[in-house]
Amino acid sequence: MAARPEGTPVWADAMFTDVEGAKTFYGDVLGWTFGESSTEYGNYTQAYKNGKAVAAVVPPMPGQGESPQSAWCLYFASPDVAATAEKIRSAGGTILMEPMQVGEFGSMCIAQEPTGATFGIWQPGTHEGFELEGESGSFAWAEVFTREPAKSDAFLTAVFGYGSKKMKDDEHVDYRVFDLGGDQPVLGRMLMTAEDFPPEIPPYVQVYFAVDNCDKAVEAAERLKGKKVFGPMDSPFGRFAVILDPQGAAFAVIDLKTTVGDVPEMV
Numbered sequence: 001m002a003a004r005p006e007g008t009p010v011w012a013d014a015m016f017t018d019v020e021g022a023k024t025f026y027g028d029v030l031g032w033t034f035g036e037s038s039t040e041y042g043n044y045t046q047a048y049k050n051g052k053a054v055a056a057v058v059p060p061m062p063g064q065g066e067s068p069q070s071a072w073c074l075y076f077a078s079p080d081v082a083a084t085a086e087k088i089r090s091a092g093g094t095i096l097m098e099p100m101q102v103g104e105f106g107s108m109c110i111a112q113e114p115t116g117a118t119f120g121i122w123q124p125g126t127h128e129g130f131e132l133e134g135e136s137g138s139f140a141w142a143e144v145f146t147r148e149p150a151k152s153d154a155f156l157t158a159v160f161g162y163g164s165k166k167m168k169d170d171e172h173v174d175y176r177v178f179d180l181g182g183d184q185p186v187l188g189r190m191l192m193t194a195e196d197f198p199p200e201i202p203p204y205v206q207v208y209f210a211v212d213n214c215d216k217a218v219e220a221a222e223r224l225k226g227k228k229v230f231g232p233m234d235s236p237f238g239r240f241a242v243i244l245d246p247q248g249a250a251f252a253v254i255d256l257k258t259t260v261g262d263v264p265e266m267v
Contacts, residue, residue, distance in 0.1 A: 003079065003124065005180050007160030009142050009187065010077040010122050010129035012207050013056040014249050016070050019045065022057045025245055029220045029253075030209055031137045041102060049137035054130060054209075070249040072207045073110070074142050075120035076160065077129065081107045084121050084159065091158040092151075102127075113155045115146040117203040140210040140254050141237075143188035146203045149174055152189055162187070165266035177266060206242070208252040214239040217253040221245070234260035 004010050016022040019037075026032045026047065032054065037043040047055045060068050078084040081099045088095060088111045096118065097110035105127035110120050122129060132138040146152040153176060156162055162178035165185075174191035192203065211217040214232045221243045222228060229250065231241030240254035 004077040004129065006076070006078050006084070007162060007178075007180055007186065008077045009074055009139065010124070011055075011075040011120070011127075012072055012130075012139060013044075013058060013075075014070055014072045015058050015060055015068065016247050016249070017060060017068070018247060019043070019057055019059050021246065022070075023047075025221070025224050025226065026055075026057070028224055029217055029226070029243075030211065041105075049132055049135070052131035052138075053127075054132055054138045070245070070247040071118070071204070072249055072251050073118065073120050074205045074207050075108065075122040075129070078121045078123050081109055081121050081123040084123075085109050085111070087159045088121075091155045093155060093159070113144070113146075113203075114151050115148045115203045117144050117146060117152070117205050119205050134210060134256065136210050136212045138210055139207065140256060141188065141208040141252075143190050143206045143208075144203070145190050145192050145197075145206060147192045147197075149176070149189060149191050152203075156187070156189070168265040168267045204250070206250065206252055208240065208254045210256055211253045212255065212257075214241055214253055214255040214258070217241070218243065234258070236261045236263045 023034050032047040035046045037045045044058045046053050085095050085099050092114040094112045099109040101107045104125050106125035107123040112118050130139050134140055164176050164178045167175040176189045177185040178187045179185045218228050218241050225246040227244040229242040229244055232239055236259055238254040238256040239258040242252045244250050
């Protein structure tokens with residue numbers, strides 16, 4: 001596989017105090033199967049769809065307290081994680097976990113952009129990232145949710161060299177998409193409004209996984225004690241919904257084939 005350009009979403013994982021419960025939940029909702037836990041790397045466990053790596057789950061590391069908040073973390077590709085960490089600092093971000101090598105698999109760090117959304121950086125070694133994208137059970141899209149869009153936009157552009165376009169003339173939605181110089185966007189950014197987001201919800205990165213049927217995915221999640229936060233809703237990009245899993249990690253599901261309406265103009 002050719003190396004993904006810097007700034008491309010390349011991997012996603014989440015930490016769960018109940019890893020077996022997470023495997024049951026995501027196995028049913030997204031059709032994942034799971035590999036053997038890697039005891040050498042904190043029982044890191046890869047998830048697969050049709051035999052291809054799509055994500056991972058991991059228990060809390062020692063010293064993280066009794067019940068750290070479960071959350072999905074999106075990683076962006078980098079050819080040099082240490083150099084990207086310096087760009088993050090220079091652009092006003094914070095490094096939460098310093099660059100570290102993960103055996104032969106690659107190198108990583110965890111960071112926050114200036115408004116508080118957490119993300120990861122992954123410099124691939126033998127683990128190149130997603131082996132399946134845009135198909136049922138795999139990564140489909142991601143968005144940075146922030147209350148300070150200008151600050152986030154400037155940071156993302158400075159660190160990853162993105163080009164960007166904003167949704168045209170929509171007084172209700174402040175939405176921007178970022179690209180790596182082509183027509184194919186790699187990331188979205190949404191303004192968190194006071195009407196829709198209580199102040200206790202911090203900025204975050206929302207990860208979307210593709211599904212064959214959004215409504216059935218929501219039903220499966222609710223059956224397993226997950227909670228529907230938003231949707232299902234039709235859009236020009238697909239029918240989607242936002243879900244909280246039973247351990248509190250938020251994610252979105254989207255049926256990319258079921259589209260309604262015209263794609264909005266971006267300028």
